[in-house]
Amino acid sequence: MSTPRGIHLMMTAIQSTPSLIHKPRSILHDPKIYENPMEFNPDRFLKDGQLDPSIPDPTTSGAFGYGRRVCPGRALSGETLFLMAASVLATFDVLPPKDEKTGLPVYLELETLNSVIASPLPFKCDIRIRSGECASILQ
Numbered sequence: 001m002s003t004p005r006g007i008h009l010m011m012t013a014i015q016s017t018p019s020l021i022h023k024p025r026s027i028l029h030d031p032k033i034y035e036n037p038m039e040f041n042p043d044r045f046l047k048d049g050q051l052d053p054s055i056p057d058p059t060t061s062g063a064f065g066y067g068r069r070v071c072p073g074r075a076l077s078g079e080t081l082f083l084m085a086a087s088v089l090a091t092f093d094v095l096p097p098k099d100e101k102t103g104l105p106v107y108l109e110l111e112t113l114n115s116v117i118a119s120p121l122p123f124k125c126d127i128r129i130r131s132g133e134c135a136s137i138l139q
């Protein structure tokens with residue numbers, strides 16, 4: 001079967017490479033698709049209060065890989081993260097830290113470890129229990 005030279009060379013390169021790591025981070029930060037991609041802005045996925053179907057959903061467009069080697073833990077991790085976030089927010093108010101001099105809240109900038117997995121660097125925040133009822137659940 002004849003293939004265009006470019007494709008043939010690419011396939012040869014892939015076959016002789018011991019492992020191939022795709023870069024979901026680049027795909028999911030494509031400025032042609034996501035406006036200001038480095039900005040933490042969950043609202044980018046909404047339009048008029050509804051999910052905007054014209055903005056690709058990261059969970060199906062790269063974050064968990066593709067095809068036969070797609071991450072088998074994607075449903076478990078999505079449900080677990082949702083339950084964890086819901087439990088924390090139901091029990092605690094998670095607030096930005098206050099400036100020691102002015103007492104005003106300090107705007108937090110997201111800083112991440114620039115590694116294979118981008119995890120947040122340590123940051124200050126003010127975590128307060130939401131009610132006496134929440135406190136009794138924790139005891």
Ligand code: HEM
Binds near residue numbers: 069
């Ligand atoms: C937010 C959490 C997670 C993310 C972002 C994630 C992402 C990924 C990605 C990008 C791959 C590579 C897919 C590819 O080769 O194209 C992968 C593979 C894999 N993940 Fe996850 N994953 C997560 C959680 C989990 C969990 C909770 C489990 C297990 C309980 C898991 C088990 C696996 C396994 C076994 C593979 C290898 C699949 C294979 O090569 O056939 N992952 N994951």
